[in-house]
Amino acid sequence: MDLKVIIRRHSNLLLCGVIVYLLSGTLLVTAIEVYAPEDALFENGTTGILKCSFKSKEVVSSGASVTWSFTPEGASDKTTSFFYYTGGNSYPGSLAQFQKRVVWAGDLNRNDASIQVSQMQFSDNGTYQCDVKNPPDIVGSASGIKVRVGMKELDSCSESLLEKFKEDILEEIRKELQKIKDEITEAVIQELQKNVATQAAE
Structure with missing residues (x-):
């Protein structure tokens, strides 16, 4: 046929x-859902944990993977992957900024895809993207964390100095006001004494 x-x-x-x-x-x-805090604040020179978790409809397999990428503050067009994890192995990217500073801190069997970054520095300010794939759950969006590194001790010291400065200024103002008050009081008394003396002479 x-x-x-x-x-x-x-x-x-x-x-x-x-x-x-x-x-x-x-x-x-199927879709996979990735979660991360919107922002995180770390003190300069300390170790920071970038938290990331996920929800998958499939049992976590040996093919599950995690990719972390970084976008510097003020440079939205310069996103670079700097850490990759799969099958129990970590693969650091070529970004020199994070060399020997990032280690795996998660547990995929517990839906944890967090990493640890040592010696946090000001150049680490920016947005970190956590992306998880667990085949066949490969459709989903990465979750971002806006990281800010600051000097907490210095900020506290500055606040203390500012408070002390305010107290000193207020004390000086009080002294000046008291001085003016005393001068006015003395002038009034002298004027009254003159008036009394004038009236007595008359």
Whole structure:
């Protein structure tokens, strides 16, 4: 029988088969949800934990992976991957800024994809993206953390100095006001004494 005739007769069946195949392929790809705090503050020179967790409809497999990327503050067009984790192994990126400073701090079996960054520095200010894939859960968006590194001790010291400065200024103002008050009081008394003396002389 002619091949064209066979195809024509079974076109509906073939169409149904194609649809089922496509749908089955689509259903195999499910979404994964990644969570991270919106922002984090660290003191300069300390070790910081960048927290990240995820929710997957599939059991975590050996093919699960985590990618961390960094976007410097004020440079939204310079996003670079600096850490990759999969199969129990860590792979640092080529970004010199984070060399020998980042270690894995998570547990994929507990849906934890956190990392640890030592010696936090001002150049670490920026946005960190955590992206998790757990095949067939590969569809989903990375979650970002806005990191700020500051000098907490210096800030506290500055606040103390400012408070002391305010107290000193207020004390000086009180002294000046008291001095003015005393001068006015003395002037009034002298004026009254003059008036009394004048009246007595008359």
